Amino acid sequence: MINLDQVSKNFSQFQAIKSVTLTIPKGEIHGIIGASGAGKSTLLRLMNLLEAPHAGEVEVNGQSLTTLNNKALRGARKSIGMIFQHFNLVANKTVYDNVAASLELANYPKKERRNRVVECLQFVGLEGEMERYPAQLSGGQKQRVAIARALANNPQVLLCDEPTSSLDPNTTAEILDVLQNINKRFGVTIVIVSHELDVIKSICNRVSIMAEGEIYDTVIIEPTGIQKKDNRPEYFIEQLAENGGLGHA
Amino acid sequence: MPEILVQYEAEIWQSIGETITMVGVSILAAILIGLPVGTLLFLSRKGHLLENPWTFSILNLLVNIIRSFPFLLLVVFLIPFTRLIIGTAIGTASACVPLAIIAIAHYSRLVEQSLLDVPKGVIEAAISMGASVKDVIFKFLYVEARSGLVLGLTTSIISFISYSTIMGVVGGGGIGDFAIRYGYQQFKTELMIYMIIIMIILVQLIQFIGTAVARMIDKR
Numbered sequence: 001m002i003n004l005d006q007v008s009k010n011f012s013q014f015q016a017i018k019s020v021t022l023t024i025p026k027g028e029i030h031g032i033i034g035a036s037g038a039g040k041s042t043l044l045r046l047m048n049l050l051e052a053p054h055a056g057e058v059e060v061n062g063q064s065l066t067t068l069n070n071k072a073l074r075g076a077r078k079s080i081g082m083i084f085q086h087f088n089l090v091a092n093k094t095v096y097d098n099v100a101a102s103l104e105l106a107n108y109p110k111k112e113r114r115n116r117v118v119e120c121l122q123f124v125g126l127e128g129e130m131e132r133y134p135a136q137l138s139g140g141q142k143q144r145v146a147i148a149r150a151l152a153n154n155p156q157v158l159l160c161d162e163p164t165s166s167l168d169p170n171t172t173a174e175i176l177d178v179l180q181n182i183n184k185r186f187g188v189t190i191v192i193v194s195h196e197l198d199v200i201k202s203i204c205n206r207v208s209i210m211a212e213g214e215i216y217d218t219v220i221i222e223p224t225g226i227q228k229k230d231n232r233p234e235y236f237i238e239q240l241a242e243n244g245g246l247g248h249a
Numbered sequence: 250m251p252e253i254l255v256q257y258e259a260e261i262w263q264s265i266g267e268t269i270t271m272v273g274v275s276i277l278a279a280i281l282i283g284l285p286v287g288t289l290l291f292l293s294r295k296g297h298l299l300e301n302p303w304t305f306s307i308l309n310l311l312v313n314i315i316r317s318f319p320f321l322l323l324v325v326f327l328i329p330f331t332r333l334i335i336g337t338a339i340g341t342a343s344a345c346v347p348l349a350i351i352a353i354a355h356y357s358r359l360v361e362q363s364l365l366d367v368p369k370g371v372i373e374a375a376i377s378m379g380a381s382v383k384d385v386i387f388k389f390l391y392v393e394a395r396s397g398l399v400l401g402l403t404t405s406i407i408s409f410i411s412y413s414t415i416m417g418v419v420g421g422g423g424i425g426d427f428a429i430r431y432g433y434q435q436f437k438t439e440l441m442i443y444m445i446i447i448m449i450i451l452v453q454l455i456q457f458i459g460t461a462v463a464r465m466i467d468k469r
Contacts, residue, residue: 048377070381077379088370091469092392101388102378133468149378159377 001026002047002157002189007056009042016042018213019056024206026156029183029190031200031221034210040193043210044159047191048080049073061156078106081150081188085162087142089134095121095145096130102152120148124178140171147178151186158182160192164199172196176203253440260427265447267341267422268413271348275409278349279356279402286312286353287360288386298372298382308357315354320412323347324419331419344421348412356405363397364390396467403459407452414448424448 002024009017016039024030032040045051046058049065058065063076089098099117108116121127124144134142143163150158160179164172180203182188194200200207201221209216254261286308292298293305318326324347328338331346367390375389391398414425424444432441 050373050377074379074381077377080377082374082377084370084374086368086370088368088374090371090389090393092395092466093468104388105375105378105380105384135469146374149374153378 001060001062002191003057003059004043004046005057005059007043007046007053007058009039009046009051009053015213017046017053020213020215022208022215022218024189024191026189027183027187028205029180029192029203031204031207032191032193032210033195033197033200033207034216036195038210039213040195040210041161044161044191044193047157047159048077048082050082078153079155080157080159081153081155082159083143083146083150083161083163085165087134087139087146089142089145089149091134094131094133095126095137098134098145099149099152102149106153108153116152117148120152121145123151123181124148138171139167140174143167143171143175144178147175147182151182154186155188157189157191160190162193162195165194165196172199173202179203251439251443253437254443257431257440260431261424261444264422264424264427267426268410268424270341271344271413271416271421271423272406272409274345275348275352275413276402276406279352279405279409282349283353283356283405284360284398287357288364288390290357290361291364291390292382292386298385312354312358315350316358320347320351321415321418323351324416328419339420341416341421341423344413344416344419344423348409348416351412352405352409355408356402359401359405360398363394363401366397367393396463396469399459399463399466403456403463406455406459410448410452410455 002022004020004022006019006021007017008015008019020043022043032043034040042051046053047060049058053066056066060076061079065073065076068076090101093101096117099120100113103113103116118127118130121130124147126141126144126148129137129141134145137145158179163179164175167175176199179190179192183190183203192199192204204221206218206220208218289299290305290308290312293301293308295302295305315323324344327347327350331343332338335343335346337343371389371393372385375385380389413421413423414428416423417426417429424447428441428444431437432439432444
């Protein structure tokens with residue numbers, strides 16, 4: 001579970017996040033959508049304190065991150081996985097070593113590391129590429145490695161910052177499939193930041209629409225499309241259009 | 250072998266030994282002190298892991314000051330300091346003091362530049378996995394920047410060889426000093442040219458090894 005309570009974040013004069021309150025229940029796939037500069041990536045990065053808030057409380061997995069000291073925060077981060085638009089793999093490490101690094105940081109028992117790495121790579125379908133380097137992989141494969149790396153320590157939460165924004169439509173669908181699988185099989189709570197409506201629509205349970213550092217609204221996504229409580233499916237798209245539409249993040 | 254080289258064989262070997270000593274000490278100083286100083290320069294920069302304007306400004310200023318000295322003046326300027334730690338300002342050991350200091354300043358700047366080339370996202374990924382500052386440095390930064398660090402060290406070593414050639418002014422010896430004293434001042438131009446050839450071979454060899462190693466460990 002993720003709980004943001006009146007969280008604010010400034011970058012010098014600019015108020016990136018203005019007193020946002022949001023609860024994401026365990027097991028949900030939650031989308032965050034909005035125009036460029038709306039603060040959606042910043043909001044996500046507050047959830048593992050990659051950005052420290054200036055005010056408010058961030059609670060993840062029942063732990064208030066904002067009150068932890070550095071060491072405890074590092075411990076808490078090990079159960080919060082994160083993936084990025086540009087994958088952020090270590091280019092000089094093999095696929096295997098990239099995933100193993102995450103276990104090493106968590107002091108995962110040495111003898112069991114190899115099995116765990118193989119297990120995670122099998123889950124994302126890359127067990128045959130273990131000895132290759134990221135430069136030899138396609139974008140989709142790189143994101144799979146990043147997912148395996150984020151999964152290795154059995155996180156309860158997975159934060160995804162524009163995970164498919166540099167991928168083509170087919171690869172996007174594959175990656176979203178993997179994310180959905182993670183959610184179903186392991187009950188991992190997933191938060192996805194995206195400016196692509198299709199991404200949000202295809203896998204999220206709920207979506208928060210952001211504009212100018214605030215959550216404009218949080219709506220439920222039904223199989224038939226995006227639904228607001230008042231049953232106006234077009235509402236969400238109208239709102240986005242009003243707020244400057246969907247730019248590239 | 251040319252007769253003149255045979256005639257001065259003992260002196261030539263001695264001067265090669267002195268050059269290796271001076272450059273060796275410079276390399277050690279660069280790695281043991283320059284690398285940490287460069288890393289700290291990088292980390293203390295604005296927007297980086299250990300952001301600290303004071304640390305950054307002081308280190309930055311020091312490195313700039315040392316590097317702005319014409320090297321010969323730095324050697325002379327440091328004589329009292331050299332005397333303090335070695336006991337004398339003359340000889341190969343004393344020559345190593347200013348060489349070590351310029352080596353630290355030189356390599357730390359190149360280290361800083363190599364680390365700046367590491368994508369910020371990689372560092373963020375490391376932090377999101379719960380990495381400590383130490384983890385980030387040794388398991389991510391140095392791994393990702395390793396070929397730049399090797400190329401930087403190669404460039405530095407070649408500069409150290411060049412700096413070492415003027416250490417004759419404080420009796421440091423070395424190939425450069427030999428070439429000047431015997432080749433130039435005693436009008437044995439042939440001998441001087443042989444010494445220059447030795448230096449060229451040395452530099453080529455170091456550059457070749459450095460480039461090969463950097464390429465081998467670069468998987469980007």
